[in-house]
Amino acid sequence: MTDKPIFVVQLHDARRLHYDVRLEVDGVLKSWAVPRGPSLDPVVKRLAVFTTDHDLEYASYEGVHADAQYGSGAVIVWDAGIYTNLTRDDRHQVVNPAQAIERGHFKVQLHGVKLNGAWAFTRTGDDWLLVKVRDAAADPAVDLTVTEPRSVLSGLTIQEMAAS
Numbered sequence: 728m729t730d731k732p733i734f735v736v737q738l739h740d741a742r743r744l745h746y747d748v749r750l751e752v753d754g755v756l757k758s759w760a761v762p763r764g765p766s767l768d769p770v771v772k773r774l775a776v777f778t779t780d781h782d783l784e785y786a787s788y789e790g791v792h793a794d795a796q797y798g799s800g801a802v803i804v805w806d807a808g809i810y811t812n813l814t815r816d817d818r819h820q821v822v823n824p825a826q827a828i829e830r831g832h833f834k835v836q837l838h839g840v841k842l843n844g845a846w847a848f849t850r851t852g853d854d855w856l857l858v859k860v861r862d863a864a865a866d867p868a869v870d871l872t873v874t875e876p877r878s879v880l881s882g883l884t885i886q887e888m889a890a891s
């Protein structure tokens with residue numbers, strides 16, 4: 728096992744399909760609902776709605792929620808891995824993840840099955856934007872939400888999970 732903080736992206740077929748992007752910070756999963764999912768194109772800004780913290784154990788959850796505790800509907804683990812905090816302040820000092828979220832700018836390096844490279848969460852008013860930082864993992868030609876629809880745990884699509 729690793730002591731690096733984890734991240735997970737769960738595809739959730741609730742009233743509206745969305746991607747729940749969750750990063751481990753101080754023992755909980757800080758969470759953003761991203762309706763259109765992450766884009767590898769650095770010019771694309773994806774709306775990310777900050778939502779309730781989840782328990783770390785929830786990171787490996789997939790199945791079909793019967794009740795509304797976490798929002799009803801099917802869930803698959805669309806991506807999972809670890810991340811490195813890249814957030815720096817104006818003087819290039821490390822800003823810890825909790826502080827970064829408080830200040831509204833959180834930059835991370837993802838090491839997932841599908842998502843890699845640097846990503847930035849930036850608060851704008853009530854909501855946040857999730858943007859791919861320009862680097863070798865950026866690729867405007869590839870839409871992973873289309874090319875890589877399956878769970879990294881079970882291999883199921885969200886439709887297959889809903890029918891299971």
Ligand code: MN
Nearest residue numbers: 739741747798
């Ligand atoms: Mn959700």
